[in-house]
Amino acid sequence: MLLHFTKMHGLSNDFMVVDLVTQRARLDTERIQQLANRHLGIGFDQLLLVEPPRDPEMDFRYRIFNADGHEVENCGNGARCFARFVRGAGLTHKREIRVETQAGPLTLRVEEDERVRVNMGVPRFAPEAVPFDAPTDAPTHTLEVDDARWEIGVVSMGNPHAVLVVDDVDSAPVARLGPLIERHVRFPRRVNVGFLQVVSRHEARLRVFERGSGETLACGTGACAAVATGIRRGLFESPVDVHLPGGTLTVEWPTEDAPMVMIGPATSVFEGRIALP
Numbered sequence: 001m002l003l004h005f006t007k008m009h010g011l012s013n014d015f016m017v018v019d020l021v022t023q024r025a026r027l028d029t030e031r032i033q034q035l036a037n038r039h040l041g042i043g044f045d046q047l048l049l050v051e052p053p054r055d056p057e058m059d060f061r062y063r064i065f066n067a068d069g070h071e072v073e074n075c076g077n078g079a080r081c082f083a084r085f086v087r088g089a090g091l092t093h094k095r096e097i098r099v100e101t102q103a104g105p106l107t108l109r110v111e112e113d114e115r116v117r118v119n120m121g122v123p124r125f126a127p128e129a130v131p132f133d134a135p136t137d138a139p140t141h142t143l144e145v146d147d148a149r150w151e152i153g154v155v156s157m158g159n160p161h162a163v164l165v166v167d168d169v170d171s172a173p174v175a176r177l178g179p180l181i182e183r184h185v186r187f188p189r190r191v192n193v194g195f196l197q198v199v200s201r202h203e204a205r206l207r208v209f210e211r212g213s214g215e216t217l218a219c220g221t222g223a224c225a226a227v228a229t230g231i232r233r234g235l236f237e238s239p240v241d242v243h244l245p246g247g248t249l250t251v252e253w254p255t256e257d258a259p260m261v262m263i264g265p266a267t268s269v270f271e272g273r274i275a276l277p
């Protein structure tokens with residue numbers, strides 16, 4: 001069978017988007033790994049599946065798979081691409097779109113300028129919500145990695161994030177520390193790892209070593225995690241512009257019990273078809 005897909009990106013975090021409302025396909029872990037391969041397949045950081053909702057209150061079901069083929073709870077850059085995809089594909093004409101994810105409901109709003117505003121929900125710091133092995137939800141935790149002790153912020157944006165503050169993201173040990181923290185024993189479901197440089201109270205630079213995909217050029221939930229842990233550590237005030245290698249996201253979090261809002265672009269690159277056995 002021929003599977004139709006659209007290649008998209010959010011600040012260079014790239015996705016294969018598949019409409020499973022009007023198509024049928026079974027994509028198992030091995031097949032997703034093959035499709036993610038940048039030499040032998042299509043190549044992407046994540047696969048996004050558009051499915052009919054199970055909850056009648058929702059417009060769509062939004063499923064996310066990392067390049068390693070495993071399904072995950074949330075993807076912020078993907079949510080923006082999802083919103084623009086379903087409108088571009090004529091699956092909805094709404095500007096405010098409600099989607100169900102593994103992490104719960106998300107509200108996506110396509111603005112007049114085609115940027116997308118995503119209500120990312122309330123960040124959760126309780127260790128059991130991440131999950132993370134720690135006695136309390138303190139603003140920072142000490143993690144022993146590579147014979148050194150690192151102070152990290154830990155938060156769930158639906159998916160797990162650990163955030164380290166560094167002096168300069170350009171020289172941060174992303175390639176060395178990223179994989180070690182991603183698979184650290186205290187994170188039973190692994191973790192996304194953010195390397196955060198504080199520029200001012202309203203500005204940050206960030207690189208993210210993503211769980212299941214490696215370093216990406218942008219990470220939406222990572223930007224939210226950096227702001228959430230940063231505000232809790234007294235480093236930022238809302239709103240915060242987060243500069244990632246692929247571009248800038250604006251993150252708003254007016255009070256600790258309020259939902260976090262992320263605003264940014266979403267871009268379609270090409271449409272394609274690929275033969276599946």
Ligand SMILES: N[C@H](CCC[C@H](N)C(=O)O)C(=O)O
Nearest residue numbers: 075076077159210211220221
């Ligand atoms: N690697 C993430 C999923 C994709 C998140 C990222 N691409 C974003 O924009 O939020 C995880 O395993 O939780």
